[in-house]
Amino acid sequence: MAMPAPAKETTAKPPGQPDLSLCVGLFLAPAFFLVPLLPGEYPVYVATEILILGLFAMSFNLIYGYMGQISFGHAAYFGLGAYATALLMQYLQQETGAVGYFGFFLSMLIAVPVSALGALIIGFFIVRLTGIYFAMLSLAFGELLFYIVFSWYSFTKGDDGIQGLLPPAFFRDVYNFYYFTLIVVACALLVMWRISRSPFGYTLRMLRENAQRAAFVGINVRLTMLVNFVLAGAFAGLAGSLWGPFQRSVSPALLGWHESGLAIFMSLIGGAGYFIGPVVGSIVYTGLYAYVTRFTDYWPLTIGVIILAVVLFAPGGLLSLLDNALRRLREKRDGDGERRERKP
Template structure:
């Protein structure tokens, strides 16, 4: 096999991933069951949120426990603007990523001064601060009651219409994320993940790139929050709680932080498990914990990462066998 075979296989693998993901979500409505449409819509939104987080963790190597702050900021931006009649949905939704990015730009310069576990704890502290403000500001955010009955355009009242809208927005956002990861900017982020000191020795201003990654991640997280507000038509302070950040961390790890679509798959796995098991037993937390433990043990690189390793090893053995048979 020639030296150009590996890039060719990688390109075909990427194309297969895109086709598989698009076909799966495009064909979901054919089941004609509202449950599948609702579940797929939530997977798309949380998948985008998890992929936005993975730009920080999987690509840049920054473990943030404050991602929910940007997600909630996007949701509350849409919810407040629509319920107070300030702007229509067509303007409110595009503002969600702007607010998410602005919040990341505000908190980022303080967080990137630290690294490792200290960075993680600082992002958690700021996220809890934002959550506390939203939770107690009854006159503006509704406090612990949140915002109910968010008005959306009449066309979106049909679940299928909003689903296809969400699919279109998420596909466009994921395509932009993919372009960012594969760009020279993305290559610098990956070098920061591997060795920030050596990257700095090359004359690259590491903190600037880390801040840029936080802002981009905050923007896409805010977009996911805005989509969720229109999908659920109600929001609450739990959107900004640290447990929501922990949820997307778990999604990314289970799906595979080394795979671009891993967090999306992880979102699907966790949401499906939670919904299915919660219907049949009141001890669903124990079952979910056991299943996730099994996934971590048997899929150490995440679902997608481990499957890729298996297929790669199988392909290597086949190539080695062919080489021996035909020297």
């Protein structure tokens, strides 16, 4: 896979037009609800992955699209959450090999504070820097965590990962687990939606737009960045907590830069300037991966071409294409009417 494209146009674009995000979200919600009607289990399996990685990419976009910093190590918090859940599930395993319902929910819940704590400790150092230094330091810490998990065999089983994570009977059903994931992700997205429209959400936009002015308005820039970093880590951890029970295993690769790249790709493809952009990116990326790899081994080439096309022809992501088309339609309808307020 190619190195992630650096932040360019998308960083300057505001997470605007949530009208569009809302419309896309209202369209996607029933679509996701109806996925199990498709024949076979495979589409449900793919849709589960889309949702989990979509949530992970959304959490990344709190840092990228809203705060204007790029993290190359965001998978560390996704992986921390996945491992927290996996290790606790394994610890609470019953004789049957599965974990009880209480243990299952507890294992999932623990991921959020664990990832948040990890993000707090690492973020404390990272938010001292911005731009490329922020990106590089996040990468360094991400790889550090990866190597710890990779090498600490007695605790994490190292390269073998943790296998045989059996959720309780109800959640072993592909369809049930899918709806469970859908509910968790939908709730997380609702919370993020509220945050994006809160004063805190606007504080992040101010940091992205002009951190110097933000400081001279009275914002403690570092503290605000740290709080957002922890929030993003917590949501990434929540996404990670779904991964183990879904895949029945976790491996160190979940913390690696390759996984971090996924969040970046998804945000770029869907549109980092749009609230729902990363989910759209996940649909495209994960969906294509699931089906293209059935026909060809040239997946890196395929996704490389797609990313190239997006960066060249739709630098604001696929949603920006839709957004521009709708705007042109609106302008045609209203004549060259006056500009409206964006309502981010």
